[in-house]
Amino acid sequence: MHKRVTFKGWLLPLCLIAPQVFISAVFFFYPAGQAVWQSLFIPDPFGLSSQFVGLGNFEFLLSDPFYRASFLTTAIFSILVTLAAMVPALFLAVLADRLIKGAGTYRTLLIWPYAVAPAVAGVLWLFMFNTRVGVVAWYLGQLGYDWNHVLNGEEAMGLVVVASAWGRISYNFLFFFAGLQAIPRSVIEAAAIDGARFWRRFFTIVLPLLSPVTFFLLVVNVVYAFFETFGVIHTITSGGPQQSTTILVYKVFSDGFVGQDLGSSSAQSVILLVVVGLLTVIQFKYIERRVHY
Amino acid sequence: MKKLTFGAFVAASTILTPLAAAAQTEIQFWHAFTGRLGELVAEQVETFNASQSDYTVTATHKGNYSETLNAGIAAFRAGEQPHILMVFEVGTATMMAAEGAIKPVYEVMADAGAEFDQSKYIGSVKGYYTAPDGNMLSLPFNSSTPVLWVNRDKLEEAGIDPDTDLSTWENVGAVLDELKTAGVDCPLTTAWQSWIHLENFSAYHDVPFATQANGFDGLDTELAFNGPAQVAHISAMGEWAQDGKFFYAGRRNEGGANFRSGECALFTESSAGYAGIKSEAQFDFDVRPLPYWEAVADEPQNTIIGGASLWALEGHEAEDYAGVAAFMNFLSSPEIQAKWHQDTGYLPITAEAGELTREQGFYDENPGTDVAVIQMTAKEPTDNSKGLRLGSFDQIRGIIDEELEAVWSGDKSAQEALDSAVERGNQLLRRFEQANG
Numbered sequence: 170m171h172k173r174v175t176f177k178g179w180l181l182p183l184c185l186i187a188p189q190v191f192i193s194a195v196f197f198f199y200p201a202g203q204a205v206w207q208s209l210f211i212p213d214p215f216g217l218s219s220q221f222v223g224l225g226n227f228e229f230l231l232s233d234p235f236y237r238a239s240f241l242t243t244a245i246f247s248i249l250v251t252l253a254a255m256v257p258a259l260f261l262a263v264l265a266d267r268l269i270k271g272a273g274t275y276r277t278l279l280i281w282p283y284a285v286a287p288a289v290a291g292v293l294w295l296f297m298f299n300t301r302v303g304v305v306a307w308y309l310g311q312l313g314y315d316w317n318h319v320l321n322g323e324e325a326m327g328l329v330v331v332a333s334a335w336g337r338i339s340y341n342f343l344f345f346f347a348g349l350q351a352i353p354r355s356v357i358e359a360a361a362i363d364g365a366r367f368w369r370r371f372f373t374i375v376l377p378l379l380s381p382v383t384f385f386l387l388v389v390n391v392v393y394a395f396f397e398t399f400g401v402i403h404t405i406t407s408g409g410p411q412q413s414t415t416i417l418v419y420k421v422f423s424d425g426f427v428g429q430d431l432g433s434s435s436a437q438s439v440i441l442l443v444v445v446g447l448l449t450v451i452q453f454k455y456i457e458r459r460v461h462y
Numbered sequence: 463m464k465k466l467t468f469g470a471f472v473a474a475s476t477i478l479t480p481l482a483a484a485a486q487t488e489i490q491f492w493h494a495f496t497g498r499l500g501e502l503v504a505e506q507v508e509t510f511n512a513s514q515s516d517y518t519v520t521a522t523h524k525g526n527y528s529e530t531l532n533a534g535i536a537a538f539r540a541g542e543q544p545h546i547l548m549v550f551e552v553g554t555a556t557m558m559a560a561e562g563a564i565k566p567v568y569e570v571m572a573d574a575g576a577e578f579d580q581s582k583y584i585g586s587v588k589g590y591y592t593a594p595d596g597n598m599l600s601l602p603f604n605s606s607t608p609v610l611w612v613n614r615d616k617l618e619e620a621g622i623d624p625d626t627d628l629s630t631w632e633n634v635g636a637v638l639d640e641l642k643t644a645g646v647d648c649p650l651t652t653a654w655q656s657w658i659h660l661e662n663f664s665a666y667h668d669v670p671f672a673t674q675a676n677g678f679d680g681l682d683t684e685l686a687f688n689g690p691a692q693v694a695h696i697s698a699m700g701e702w703a704q705d706g707k708f709f710y711a712g713r714r715n716e717g718g719a720n721f722r723s724g725e726c727a728l729f730t731e732s733s734a735g736y737a738g739i740k741s742e743a744q745f746d747f748d749v750r751p752l753p754y755w756e757a758v759a760d761e762p763q764n765t766i767i768g769g770a771s772l773w774a775l776e777g778h779e780a781e782d783y784a785g786v787a788a789f790m791n792f793l794s795s796p797e798i799q800a801k802w803h804q805d806t807g808y809l810p811i812t813a814e815a816g817e818l819t820r821e822q823g824f825y826d827e828n829p830g831t832d833v834a835v836i837q838m839t840a841k842e843p844t845d846n847s848k849g850l851r852l853g854s855f856d857q858i859r860g861i862i863d864e865e866l867e868a869v870w871s872g873d874k875s876a877q878e879a880l881d882s883a884v885e886r887g888n889q890l891l892r893r894f895e896q897a898n899g
């Protein structure tokens with residue numbers, strides 16, 4: 170069935186993959202190996218002494234109900250961020266795809282937020298929702314809603330989700346938009362001639378044909394929500410109020426770089442690595458089946 | 463082999479001799495100050511460099527307190543550590559436990575043969591940074607203590623005598639009632655809740671924050687701030703929060719914006735808030751001593767400090783440390799200290815500097831600026847009021863913040879929250895003990 174193009178000999182293919190292997194080794198395997206190794210110790214911050222504790226760090230973490238609770242917080246946060254980053258992006262892409270005039274301007278404007286660093290995005294949203302001077306908080310106050318994410322955990326969660334997802338909408342938009350452009354017009358036109366209206370065409374033709382892009386974005390966004398959002402959390406809530414926005418990666422950061430507890434921090438990154446690895450495997454095993462390439 | 467070594471020695475000495483004669487010894491100093499404070503530090507360093515010709519101090523800003531400490535630790539691991547590192551007070555136990563990474567200040571001074579009279583330093587300031595044997599391990603640099611800031615105009619508008627006695631929480635409670643009745647949205651707010659309402663509260667009422675003299679006597683210390691005095695205070699604050707009399711603005715000093723804009727009537731914040739409040743407040747304000755509960759103590763003990771101190775790091779040449787000693791003695795001199803105290807609102811670290819400030823008439827021209835000094839020095843510190851020496855304390859403060867938020871939002875009672883904070887904090891103390899034991 171498949172037509173295979175193969176290399177003769179080993180040298181050329183090895184040379185071709187060497188840069189990727191090298192980069193993975195230096196920036197992934199080496200640090201990940203270090204994290205696994207360090208997770209077995211309780212070191213002092215200055216690296217003067219270090220005690221082997223075996224799985225002690227993992228035991229310490231998993232017996233802590235607050236750490237276990239942050240798994241649930243992370244799950245809620247990641248699902249919300251992924252949804253909030255993908256659904257509006259798809260919606261905007263569909264709208265932009267239908268545009269004839271000025272499409273370039275819209276696209277450029279929609280991509281802008283992606284250039285804003287997460288920590289800066291966090292500060293921007295914090296300003297808007299600041300309980301005292303924030304514009305949005307003020308309007309909510311006019312409507313009789315007393316916004317206070319400093320003490321209200323659900324509001325804090327909502328705010329960090331929106332701030333984290335905002336910049337990602339642009340990224341996802343780009344991919345969805347490119348995906349939509351790649352769908353052959355003839356297929357859609359044929360459906361239209363058969364009498365299928367816009368939404369029916371969208372759900373029966375566009376969405377299935379877009380599934381490879383959607384699947385790719387799902388994986389990438391989940392990874393983003395797990396790993397890259399700590400800047401937003403750090404600037405907006407520092408994990409609070411109480412522990413309502415303490416996601417796993419934020420705890421890795423704060424225990425390691427604020428608390429100087431490198432053993433626990435390493436153990437947490439190992440746990441995080443395993444969790445995301447499992448998630449990705451699950452995604453590929455069960456969701457990819459429904460993807461049509 | 464011998465020849466080679468000798469040759470190398472000759473070569474090295476010929477190369478190095480002229481250099482050593484010409485160049486001054488460079489002293490690296492890493493600090494955490496930006497803005498106005500950064501300028502003032504730079505000014506101190508310039509004055510020192512101009513005052514003598516043996517040493518050049520190079521000051522480098524390394525980010526906020528946590529980032530500066532991290533930079534110092536990372537540099538030490540890489541063998542590139544500065545001579546002097548600024549470390550905030552909660553990092554004290556981490557530094558103290560790092561034997562082999564730090565060189566205690568009293569040793570630096572003794573080795574350099576520098577004059578060093580430890581009794582010149584104010585007890586309650588240096589106490590935070592001394593070993594159980596009374597020797598100073600680091601040099602206090604910027605120290606402040608919490609006080610009560612009063613918006614006099616707000617009190618007057620609410621029909622309250624602005625000179626009313628606010629020295630006890632009992633009186634403050636009554637004033638909060640009146641403010642609330644008068645329709646004030648924010649009767650009371652605070653900055654740094656753990657530092658002011660638990661750490662300083664405990665010292666001020668002479669009750670332990672942790673066992674083993676708040677950690678001064680050993681790493682096997684356990685938290686003890688869930689005692690009846692603290693529970694009563696947090697309980698009262700919790701009720702005030704529920705009744706809209708205490709407005710919680712955030713974990714750090716977010717409340718400062720609410721006070722400076724004139725929204726809040728009372729504000730518990732560091733004495734170093736002076737510069738900001740003075741420049742921004744469009745109302746008449748007062749500095750008052752931190753209130754205490756008459757029901758808990760007949761009269762208050764002293765409060766404790768917050769801020770940072772300077773640590774000398776190991777791994778440099780003996781003559782470098784002579785430079786470190788000279789710089790530290792320069793910083794401690796009455797003139798430099800008095801200027802620093804008056805420019806920043808931080809406490810003077812020596813009694814002489816305080817007296818000089820008084821002689822110069824600063825306290826008369828700026829009433830209230832001596833409240834913090836008096837509050838710190840009125841009494842000889844006890845085991846409960848020398849300070850805190852707890853490992854992983856930055857994280858423990860984070861836990862306390864979380865639990866206090868549960869009280870302010872009404873999710874937990876004060877007793878439940880403080881019990882939980884003690885239990886969670888103790889786990890971190892045990893880990894710290896294990897890592898450094």
